[in-house]
Amino acid sequence: MQRSNGNRIVRSSTIVISTADRLVATSSSKLFEMGWTYLFVAGLFEVAWAVGLKFTEGFTRWWPSLWVAAGMIISFVFLSLALRTIPVGTGYAVWTGIGAVGTAILGMILFNEPRDPARVACILLIGLGIAGLKLLYKEH
Numbered sequence: 001m002q003r004s005n006g007n008r009i010v011r012s013s014t015i016v017i018s019t020a021d022r023l024v025a026t027s028s029s030k031l032f033e034m035g036w037t038y039l040f041v042a043g044l045f046e047v048a049w050a051v052g053l054k055f056t057e058g059f060t061r062w063w064p065s066l067w068v069a070a071g072m073i074i075s076f077v078f079l080s081l082a083l084r085t086i087p088v089g090t091g092y093a094v095w096t097g098i099g100a101v102g103t104a105i106l107g108m109i110l111f112n113e114p115r116d117p118a119r120v121a122c123i124l125l126i127g128l129g130i131a132g133l134k135l136l137y138k139e140h
Helices: 012-056 062-082 088-110 117-136
Strands: 002-005 008-011
Touching: 012 062, 012 088, 062 088, 088 117
Parallel strands: none
Antiparallel strands: 002 008
């Protein structure tokens, strides 16, 4: 849209469009980062419910079973929120990777599971895969 202002022509629509573009880009970037935050939280709750399974004794203990079920629901809710902005393949791989790494580490700490170098190296490789997916991911 052009308006005449004496001898100058003012293009107000150009300013509005560029401002709107910046606003959309900023909002998109924030949503993108929130998606990764949601995914991280979902992964932490996956670790919580996976470790909690050990305490349910095959879902025969009421309170630990209830906590595991709550952890599962919370984990899935945050995963679904993350998948609004992150592709399902990337999101699921990162989610399960966080769960695998976190559960393995807590298994070593809480349940004295083996800590041999080959096992630790494999856990580190999974961690590197998670980091790689995050660092190499490009927003659409």
